[in-house]
Amino acid sequence: MLLHIIQKMFRVVRALRQPRLATQDVRHHAVHLSANYRGQHTVDHEVCTGCDICADICPVNAITMLKLPFKRRNTVPEVNLATCIYCGLCEDVCPTKPEKAIKLSGGRFDILTGGSHADQESFWLRANIPQSYIDSRLAEEEAARVKKEMEAKKKEALAAEEARLAAEAEHAQPVASGAEGEKS
Numbered sequence: 676m677l678l679h680i681i682q683k684m685f686r687v688v689r690a691l692r693q694p695r696l697a698t699q700d701v702r703h704h705a706v707h708l709s710a711n712y713r714g715q716h717t718v719d720h721e722v723c724t725g726c727d728i729c730a731d732i733c734p735v736n737a738i739t740m741l742k743l744p745f746k747r748r749n750t751v752p753e754v755n756l757a758t759c760i761y762c763g764l765c766e767d768v769c770p771t772k773p774e775k776a777i778k779l780s781g782g783r784f785d786i787l788t789g790g791s792h793a794d795q796e797s798f799w800l801r802a803n804i805p806q807s808y809i810d811s812r813l814a815e816e817e818a819a820r821v822k823k824e825m826e827a828k829k830k831e832a833l834a835a836e837e838a839r840l841a842a843e844a845e846h847a848q849p850v851a852s853g854a855e856g857e858k859s
């Protein structure tokens with residue numbers, strides 16, 4: 676009996692001394708993933724059209740759309756990983772082709788295995804869009820605006836020229852017919 680108790684205590688002490696799963700840094704361990712594994716999201720902001728469908732379908736409102744300073748495609752999803760239930764609906768409904776703009780492709784396991792986070796921000800998948808991308812998109816939109824403005828001005832000038840020519844032709848007609856009348 677005493678031996679049984681000692682063996683049990685030994686097992687408990689040994690178990691307590693072993694690192695617990697929740698405190699292991701799983702990023703440095705080989706993890707076998709099943710084919711339909713759903714992990715942390717990745718969002719390709721260059722592919723995303725800002726359609727909001729992923730945010731609309733999310734059953735736990737884990738997605739908020741970040742407003743970007745563009746005229747078109749001006750929102751991109753950010754995901755609260757603590758609220759997310761990893762159902763994958765956001766990826767399923769994302770309409771972009773051939774690649775989905777939002778994917779649950781894994782790459783971070785501590786959120787799924789109870790890792791401790793002092794900072795709540797680490798539970799968010801933020802958009803983190805590079806300034807160079809923002810600048811290039813703004814430059815593109817400005818170039819498109821200038822082009823549109825110039826085309827409109829060109830059209831206006833063309834219409835004015837056509838109107839002027841028509842007025843001139845109208846003015847010239849009675850003079851010509853008057854001259855013919857004098858000859859006869």
Ligand code: SF4
Nearest residue numbers: 733759760762763765
């Ligand atoms: S995986 Fe499900 S719960 Fe998580 S953000 Fe996408 S739709 Fe919402």
Ligand code: SF4
Nearest residue numbers: 723724726727729769
């Ligand atoms: S990630 Fe997909 S569904 Fe979500 S806003 Fe972008 S394009 Fe739309």
